[in-house]
Amino acid sequence: MKDLVGLFPYWAVIVLMMTGLYIVIAQGNLVKKLIGLGIFQVSVFVLYIAIGVVDGGTPPILDDAFSVYSNPLPSVLILTAIVVGVATLAVGLALAVRIREAFGTVEEEDLLPLTGPDQPAVTDLEREARS
Amino acid sequence: MTLLPASILAHAPVLVVVLPLLTAPVIALIRDGRIAAPLAMIIAWVDVVIAFALLNQTWDGTVVSYALGNWSAPIGIEYRVDLLSAGLAVLLTVSGGLVSLMMATGIAPEMAPGDRSRLYAAFLLCLAGLLGIVITGDLFNVFVFLEISSLSTYVLIASGSSRDRRALTAAFDYLILGATGATFFVIGIAFLYVVTGTLNMADLGDRLPMAGKRAVIVGSSFLFVGIALKAAMLPLHRWLPNAYAYSPTVMATFLAMTATKVSIYLMIRLADVVFHTPGELGRVNFAALMPPVGLAMLVFGSAIAITARDLKRLLAFSSIANLGLMLVALGLGGVAGIAAALINLFNHAIIKGGMFATASAIMHRRGSTQLAAMAGLSRQMPAAFAFLVIGGLALIGVPLTAGFVSKLSVVRVAVDLGDWVVAGGILFSSLLTVAYIWRIFEATMLAEPAKDAPAGDMHPAFWLPVGLLGAGTVVFGIYSAPIVELSTRIALQMAGGTP
Numbered sequence: 001m002k003d004l005v006g007l008f009p010y011w012a013v014i015v016l017m018m019t020g021l022y023i024v025i026a027q028g029n030l031v032k033k034l035i036g037l038g039i040f041q042v043s044v045f046v047l048y049i050a051i052g053v054v055d056g057g058t059p060p061i062l063d064d065a066f067s068v069y070s071n072p073l074p075s076v077l078i079l080t081a082i083v084v085g086v087a088t089l090a091v092g093l094a095l096a097v098r099i100r101e102a103f104g105t106v107e108e109e110d111l112l113p114l115t116g117p118d119q120p121a122v123t124d125l126e127r128e129a130r131s
Numbered sequence: 132m133t134l135l136p137a138s139i140l141a142h143a144p145v146l147v148v149v150l151p152l153l154t155a156p157v158i159a160l161i162r163d164g165r166i167a168a169p170l171a172m173i174i175a176w177v178d179v180v181i182a183f184a185l186l187n188q189t190w191d192g193t194v195v196s197y198a199l200g201n202w203s204a205p206i207g208i209e210y211r212v213d214l215l216s217a218g219l220a221v222l223l224t225v226s227g228g229l230v231s232l233m234m235a236t237g238i239a240p241e242m243a244p245g246d247r248s249r250l251y252a253a254f255l256l257c258l259a260g261l262l263g264i265v266i267t268g269d270l271f272n273v274f275v276f277l278e279i280s281s282l283s284t285y286v287l288i289a290s291g292s293s294r295d296r297r298a299l300t301a302a303f304d305y306l307i308l309g310a311t312g313a314t315f316f317v318i319g320i321a322f323l324y325v326v327t328g329t330l331n332m333a334d335l336g337d338r339l340p341m342a343g344k345r346a347v348i349v350g351s352s353f354l355f356v357g358i359a360l361k362a363a364m365l366p367l368h369r370w371l372p373n374a375y376a377y378s379p380t381v382m383a384t385f386l387a388m389t390a391t392k393v394s395i396y397l398m399i400r401l402a403d404v405v406f407h408t409p410g411e412l413g414r415v416n417f418a419a420l421m422p423p424v425g426l427a428m429l430v431f432g433s434a435i436a437i438t439a440r441d442l443k444r445l446l447a448f449s450s451i452a453n454l455g456l457m458l459v460a461l462g463l464g465g466v467a468g469i470a471a472a473l474i475n476l477f478n479h480a481i482i483k484g485g486m487f488a489t490a491s492a493i494m495h496r497r498g499s500t501q502l503a504a505m506a507g508l509s510r511q512m513p514a515a516f517a518f519l520v521i522g523g524l525a526l527i528g529v530p531l532t533a534g535f536v537s538k539l540s541v542v543r544v545a546v547d548l549g550d551w552v553v554a555g556g557i558l559f560s561s562l563l564t565v566a567y568i569w570r571i572f573e574a575t576m577l578a579e580p581a582k583d584a585p586a587g588d589m590h591p592a593f594w595l596p597v598g599l600l601g602a603g604t605v606v607f608g609i610y611s612a613p614i615v616e617l618s619t620r621i622a623l624q625m626a627g628g629t630p
Contacts, residue, residue: 024307037310044317051325077271081317084278088310091285095303098289102296111300117444121295
């Protein structure tokens with residue numbers, strides 16, 4: 001019981017991590033894949049913030065009344081990782097939009113037959129001429 | 132000998148990274164590619180000078196430590212340049228410099244003029260990210276630079292979409308895999324940080340022996356999987372062939388010369404700094420894993436390359452085989468093993484860079500690198516054909532080419548250790564290499580040329596990069612001392628000896 005409550009953030013991390021990774025692997029829709037990737041990354045953010053907590057510690061703000069502070073470094077690191085995560089998501093979504101424009105679908109099973117190595121190359125010009 | 136004034140040299144470790152990083156947004160804002168391209172080229176070549184200055188400084192075994200913002204390590208972020216970092220920095224900047232010479236011309240048939248300056252910006256960002264990985268001494272910093280280089284790599288790959296829409300799906304696949312791999316890398320860092328309380332790699336190495344064993348095993352496993360993905364280690368190689376085949380050919384040249392090499396660097400660095408047992412990644416014996424996986428990559432990569440119908444795809448699978456060779460050498464371990472891995476790393480960058488640069492010239496002239504479209508190349512583009520022959524012979528490992536030096540170094544280590552399976556495997560893969568190189572010759576030399584094939588040899592812009600890389604392939608095959616000496620010195624320094 002103590003493990004269940006005391007280690008609650010870590011249980012949350014494990015559930016989120018597995019959920020995210022499963023979505024990335026199992027979902028065929030590119031946007032859903034990105035959502036899964038986001039959940040997977042968020043689980044790591046929670047992991048980092050959880051390891052920074054010190055039992056009985058206050059937020060790391062300098063004040064004479066307190067002597068035990070939580071470790072601020074993991075939170076700072078994760079601030080960087082959040083920015084990286086947002087950038088990855090932005091590039092990923094931009095690619096999904098372009099894939100939709102070029103292939104007319106964002107479903108992996110529809111994309112696979114169009115993207116094999118033996119398929120003819122379709123250029124921007126040909127695509128514009130067709131539409 | 133000093134290459135730079137002392138006031139600049141003192142800040143060289145940070146300048147080499149910051150210069151391309153800060154110039155990239157400026158270049159992205161310049162919409163005119165005719166101004167942006169020369170600017171990117173100048174920055175790339177200034178970086179080459181700084182990297183050589185760093186190599187010059189660290190040649191005798193000196194380790195240059197640079198405290199960012201004057202916050203000393205381990206509190207602040209430390210940039211730490213030893214011979215390994217400097218050697219890699221020279222490889223990266225020279226690759227960037229050579230590619231920058233031909234990119235403005237090479238991109239012409241593959242991208243609309245209005246978008247090009249943003250491509251040059253992504254190129255500089257990628258260069259900055261890769262340089263950051265090899266220069267920094269901070270593990271979390273490695274992750275951030277890994278993501279900078281990865282994000283810009285996705286953009287570089289996707290830029291091939293106006294020639295072939297499959298560049299988009301190739302970039303997306305790599306984004307999903309790359310981001311997952313990078314997240315594994317951060318999870319690994321978290322575990323190591325929890326048990327040691329530090330992110331500085333040198334500091335981490337001192338504290339790890341006292342840390343809890345299970346956490347270190349979990350952490351190093353996560354780190355290893357993350358790096359293995361970026362190194363295209365079997366079975367995590369799936370992103371590489373499409374990424375190389377569909378990205379703009381000049382950028383594929385840059386990626387082939389640099390991206391996976393940096394992952395091999397990370398393996399060597401983490402084996403040494405974080406885990407303090409050279410040749411063995413952590414306490415789980417990853418080194419034992421490498422020779423069998425490396426051999427599988429050698430045979431698999433070479434075998435699939437035979438079936439490829441496109442020159443770039445063929446070269447990409449050949450890259451997987453060559454990465455396998457580096458992993459085999461790393462796994463064999465010891466000073467000789469690491470030296471052999473580094474010899475392969477440098478030589479392969481030169482050989483494969485030369486072949487991809489030639490492919491860029493062919494793409495520029497003919498608009499395709501399909502083997503079927505290259506009929507009659509030996510008569511119509513004799514110079515390009517000659518450089519393909521040089522590169523092909525080097526990949527096979529024919530004497531008097533750099534490829535021979537590479538393969539010999541690994542085989543020699545294997546024979547010294549009495550590991551005949553590895554030695555035999557490398558020789559067998561050379562036979563497969565003959566088969567896929569023959570496919571290039573067959574397509575370019577024996578097939579009848581099409582009547583309407585565009586006339587003319589390589590565009591002059593390609594002469595310098597293709598020529599230098601081709602010359603390097605031959606020169607370092609005959610006079611192999613510079614690369615062998617550098618690699619051996621690095622390996623000795625890694626093993627704790629004096630170079």
